[in-house]
Amino acid sequence: xxxxxxxxxxxxxxxxxxxxxxxxxxxxxxxxxxxxxxxxxxxxxxxxxxxxxxxxxxxxxxxxxxxxxxxxxxxxxxxxxxxxxxxxxxxxxxxxxxxxxxxxxxxxxxxxxxxxxxxxxxxxxxxxxxxxxxxxxxxxxxxxxxxxxxxxxxxxxxxxxxxxxxxxxxxxxxxxxxxxxxxxxxxxxxxxxxxxxxxxxxxxxxxxxxxxxxxxxxxxxxxxxxxxxxxxxxxxxxxxxxx
Numbered sequence: 451x452x453x454x455x456x457x458x459x460x461x462x463x464x465x466x467x468x469x470x471x472x473x474x475x476x477x478x479x480x481x482x483x484x485x486x487x488x489x490x491x492x493x494x495x496x497x498x499x500x501x502x503x504x505x506x507x508x509x510x511x512x513x514x515x516x517x518x519x520x521x522x523x524x525x526x527x528x529x530x531x532x533x534x535x536x537x538x539x540x541x542x543x544x545x546x547x548x549x550x551x552x553x554x555x556x557x558x559x560x561x562x563x564x565x566x567x568x569x570x571x572x573x574x575x576x577x578x579x580x581x582x583x584x585x586x587x588x589x590x591x592x593x594x595x596x597x598x599x600x601x602x603x604x605x606x607x608x609x610x611x612x613x614x615x616x617x618x619x620x621x622x623x624x625x626x627x628x629x630x631x632x633x634x635x636x637x638x639x640x641x642x643x644x645x646x647x648x649x650x651x652x653x654x655x656x657x658x659x660x661x662x663x664x665x666x667x668x669x670x671x672x673x674x675x676x677x678x679x680x681x682x683x684x685x686x687x688x689x690x691x692x693x
Contacts, residue, residue: 451490455532458486458562458638460546465564466538467545469572477572478594482538483645485667485675489682490530491635497523498628503620537645537665562638567598571642595643595671597678607631637682643671 462484469477501519574580610628614621648666667675 460551461562461564463541463545465568466542468565469568470542482642483667484536485641486534487639487679488532489637492528493633494526495631562600571596595674598640600638602636604634641671641675644668
C-alpha cells in the first residue's frame with residue numbers, strides 16, 4: 451500500500467512538472483486541485499472436493515460401483531479505499547528522485563500515462579476545442595473538470611489433483627482435489643478541477659479568532675469524482691459476483 455501511494459504521488463509530481471516545463475508561463479491547471487481515489491479489491495477463493503469410487507468384486511456381466519464425493523469452498527472479498535486531495539501548486543514544482551520511487555511487481559508502480567493525459571487536455575484548450583481559457587473566468591469556472599482512470603486486474607489460480615488407484619477403490623480420478631484463486635483489482639481514479647476556498651476551522655487562539663481557509667474541489671469536480679467512484683464500485687461488485 452505504501453509503495454502504491456508513494457508512486458501515485460510521484461507520478462503526479464512528474465506529470466505536472468513535465469507540463470510546467472513544457473508551458474513555463476503556466477496553464478489553467480495551475481490553480482486547480484487533484485482528487486484521487488485508490489481502490490484495491492482482493493477476491494480469494496478456495497475449494498476442496500475429494501471423490502472416491504468403490505468397485506466391489508462382481509461377475510463381469512453385472513458390475514456394480516459406488517461413488518461418493520464432498521465439496522467445501524470459501525470465498526472472501528476485501529476492499530480497501532484511500533482518498534487524497536492535493537493542490538497542483540504543491541506538486542508541480544518538485545519531482546521525486548529515482549531513489550524515492552518504489553520498484554516492485556505492483557502494476558500501479560508502472561507508468562500511469564498521466565503526462566500524456568495532461569498534455570492532451572492542455573492541447574485541447576490551446577486549440578480552443580474546449581473552453582478552458584477563452585474568458586477571464588474560464589480557468590476558475592467550477593464546470594471545468596478533467597478525469598483519468600487507471601484499472602488493473604491480476605488473476606492467479608492453481609489446482610491440485612493427485613489420484614490413487616487401488617484394487618477396488620479409485621480416489622480422485624477426475625476433478626480437482628484442491629483449487630485456489632485470487633483476483634486483485636487495482637483502480638485509481640484521478641479528477642482535476644478548480645480549487646475553491648473552504649473554511650475549515652476556527653483559530654484556537656481564542657473564541658473570537660479568525661477562520662482558517664483551505665482549498666477543496668469544486669462541486670462539479672467532487673460530484674463527478676463521486677459518481678465515477680460509485681460506478682467503479684458497481685463494476686467491481688458485478689465482476690466478482692458468481693454467475
